[in-house]
Amino acid sequence: MKRSNYIPKATIERLPLYYRCLEKLSAYEQDEVVSSRELGERLGIPPTQVRKDLSYYGEFGRRGVGYDIEDLKKSLAKILGINKTWPAVLVGAGNLGRALVNYEGFQKMGLQITDVIDADLDKIGNNVGEITVRSTKDLAEIVKNKQVKIGIIAVPVNAAQEVTDLLIAAGIKSIWNFAPTRLVVPEGILVRNEDLSVGIVSLIYHLSWENQ
Amino acid sequence: MKRSNYIPKATIERLPLYYRCLEKLSAYEQDEVVSSRELGERLGIPPTQVRKDLSYYGEFGRRGVGYDIEDLKKSLAKILGINKTWPAVLVGAGNLGRALVNYEGFQKMGLQITDVIDADLDKIGNNVGEITVRSTKDLAEIVKNKQVKIGIIAVPVNAAQEVTDLLIAAGIKSIWNFAPTRLVVPEGILVRNEDLSVGIVSLIYHLSWENQ
Numbered sequence: 001m002k003r004s005n006y007i008p009k010a011t012i013e014r015l016p017l018y019y020r021c022l023e024k025l026s027a028y029e030q031d032e033v034v035s036s037r038e039l040g041e042r043l044g045i046p047p048t049q050v051r052k053d054l055s056y057y058g059e060f061g062r063r064g065v066g067y068d069i070e071d072l073k074k075s076l077a078k079i080l081g082i083n084k085t086w087p088a089v090l091v092g093a094g095n096l097g098r099a100l101v102n103y104e105g106f107q108k109m110g111l112q113i114t115d116v117i118d119a120d121l122d123k124i125g126n127n128v129g130e131i132t133v134r135s136t137k138d139l140a141e142i143v144k145n146k147q148v149k150i151g152i153i154a155v156p157v158n159a160a161q162e163v164t165d166l167l168i169a170a171g172i173k174s175i176w177n178f179a180p181t182r183l184v185v186p187e188g189i190l191v192r193n194e195d196l197s198v199g200i201v202s203l204i205y206h207l208s209w210e211n212q
Numbered sequence: 213m214k215r216s217n218y219i220p221k222a223t224i225e226r227l228p229l230y231y232r233c234l235e236k237l238s239a240y241e242q243d244e245v246v247s248s249r250e251l252g253e254r255l256g257i258p259p260t261q262v263r264k265d266l267s268y269y270g271e272f273g274r275r276g277v278g279y280d281i282e283d284l285k286k287s288l289a290k291i292l293g294i295n296k297t298w299p300a301v302l303v304g305a306g307n308l309g310r311a312l313v314n315y316e317g318f319q320k321m322g323l324q325i326t327d328v329i330d331a332d333l334d335k336i337g338n339n340v341g342e343i344t345v346r347s348t349k350d351l352a353e354i355v356k357n358k359q360v361k362i363g364i365i366a367v368p369v370n371a372a373q374e375v376t377d378l379l380i381a382a383g384i385k386s387i388w389n390f391a392p393t394r395l396v397v398p399e400g401i402l403v404r405n406e407d408l409s410v411g412i413v414s415l416i417y418h419l420s421w422e423n424q
Contacts, residue, residue, distance in 0.1 A: 003421070009414075010222070016413040080413055081420025096315075099308035100408070104369055105392035109409045110416050149419055150412075157316055174415050180317035192415045196312070197321045199406045200362075201228040201292055202221075203386050204322050206402055207361055208293025209215070 003079075004056040011053045015080055016109070017043050018050070022073040023108075035066035082110035087146050089172070091163045092154035093118040093126065093133045096178055100154055101129045113152065115142050119159075140170040153177045215291075216268040223265045227292055228321070229255050230262070234285040235320075247278035294322035299358050301384070303375045304366035305330040305338065305345045308390055312366055313341045325364065327354050331371075352382040365389045 021042050025034055036054075040047040054060050054072075057079050061067035077083040090097055090113050100106075101113050116131045118124060123133050134142070142148060151167035153160055153175060160179035167175060174190045177183055183191055233254050237246055248266075252259040266272050266284075269291050273279035289295040302309055302325050312318075313325050328343045330336060335345050346354070354360060363379035365372055365387060372391035379387060386402045389395055395403055 012414055012417055013410060015417070016410050079417075081416045082413065084420070086416055086419065094311070094314075095307050096311035099306070099311045102307060103392070103408055105407075105409045106412065109413050111409075111412045150415060174419050176412055176415055180315075190415060190418055192411050194408065194411045195317075196315055196406065197317045197323070198225060198228050199404050200318065200323045200388055201294065201321050202224055203362060203388055203402060203404045204293045204298055205224055205227070205291075207298065207386050208296070 007056045011056060014043075014045065014049075014053055015076060017045075018053070019073065019076045019080060019082075022069055022076065026069050026073060032069055033066040034069050034072075036061070039067070080110075082108070084110055085112050086110050086150055087112050087114040087148045088150035088152055088176075089113075089115045089117060089139065089142055089146075089148045089167075090152040090154055091117045091136075091139075091167065092159075093120070093123045093128050094154065094156075097154040098128050100152065100178075101131060111150070114146055114148065117142075136166060139166055143167075143170040143172060148172065150174045150176060153179055153183075155179060157181045219268045223268060226255075226257065226261075226265055227288060229257075230265070231285065231288045231292060231294075234281055234288065238281050238285060244281055245278040246281055246284075248273070251279070292322075294320070296322055297324050298322050298362055299324050299326040299360045300362035300364055300388075301325075301327045301329060301351065301354055301358075301360045301379075302364040302366060303329045303348075303351075303379065304371075305332070305335045305340050306366065306368075309366040310340050312364065312390075313343060323362070326358055326360065329354075348378060351378055355379075355382040355384060360384065362386045362388060365391055365395075367391060369393045 018039060021039060036047040036050040040050045060072055060075060088111055090100060093116050097116060101116065116128045116133045117136055117139055118133050119136050124135050126133050151172040153163050155163050157179050160177065160181050161183060164175060164183045164185060168185065168189060177191055177193050180195055180197060185191055230251060233251060248259040248262040252262045272284055272287060300323055302312060305328050309328060313328065328340045328345045329348055329351055330345050331348050336347050338345050363384040365375050367375050369391050372393050373395060376387060376395045376397060380397065380401060388404050388406060390406045392407055392409060397403055
């Protein structure tokens with residue numbers, strides 16, 4: 001598949017929005033075609049930006065007609081890599097870990113949490129959804145046997161770096177970190193920090209200026 | 213406080229990153245001053261962008277010297293509105309709701325979850341952290357008495373719109389939505405959708421292209 005050499009991060013972050021919008025259109029609407037204008041309006045993104053974002057990956061749609069919904073949806077799934085299933089191991093069987101295992105919407109993004117790990121002897125052996133919690137000692141074996149590529153960190157801040165080191169030692173190269181702290185990792189390891197407090201700050205920011 | 217008329221969304225989203233970086237500097241480093249270059253390097257943001265982001269709010273720092281860490285931290289807290297405490301009501305006492313109540317790092321961003329609401333009779337009366345779960349019937353009273361400005365939605369997708377309507381009817385104008393669905397709200401209501409699957413898609417995207 002074609003791809004430009006440099007693609008802005010913001011573009012990559014908009015791709016899943018387009019994908020989910022196309023999914024809804026394909027499920028609930030009769031239309032077979034959608035224009036960049038309609039797609040943009042539904043997402044609050046200018047149509048020129050929609051066209052630019054997609055142009056990084058090839059030529060989609062026809063001028064004056066629009067995009068074939070099913071075609072574009074399939075292309076985007078392929079571009080995003082969510083047409084495959086990516087097994088992931090989650091570390092931390094607390095409330096957040098449990099919430100993530102049960103979170104609706106991961107599976108259709110290609111993510112499958114196959115294993116849950118915890119260091120707490122009281123949690124090992126318990127079930128989270130349909131998954132039995134296993135010990136950190138089993139991590140390397142799980143990663144190897146199931147070819148797990150993604151490690152999810154859902155432990156408290158003070159355990160996050162230790163868990164990171166364990167995941168990397170077990171062969172994990174992509175880490176999705178929910179602990180509100182920056183992790184130290186060697187080069188070649190990809191970390192996505194999911195900082196939940198960033199979201200609330202933008203709300204508070206707007207509230208604050210509105211009340212002045 | 214000064215503020216430009218138009219400030220890019222991306223700038224607003226970087227402000228909390230600057231704030232947290234300054235907090236760390238102030239806690240762990242001896243220095244009293246930080247340059248835009250050092251701040252940028254720590255966050256992976258070009259120094260020109262750091263200076264531009266801050267310039268929307270006034271003149272901070274001195275050319276060739278840098279920013280006074282304590283001063284800039286205080287200014288940013290004020291700009292972000294996190295120098296005050298914002299009470300919030302959380303709806304949904306499941307795993308995600310429990311995780312959010314216990315999440316480290318909200319409080320220093322000014323967010324304080326004061327109440328937890330659930331429609332499930334089995335959950336009402338139980339404790340989440342130190343908060344006793346109350347019925348949806350009590351929502352309007354809680355919002356009024358505690359002057360709650362923020363509503364947090366941590367319910368499954370199929371209940372999210374109903375909860376939204378309840379929050380708005382109770383007087384809430386800012387909603388932080390963790391259900392992976394778009395909410396329909398009247399004009400004047402601010403919604404921040406916290407879509408957890410967006411985070412994993414960017415990881416999968418990179419994994420996918422690396423493996424081609």
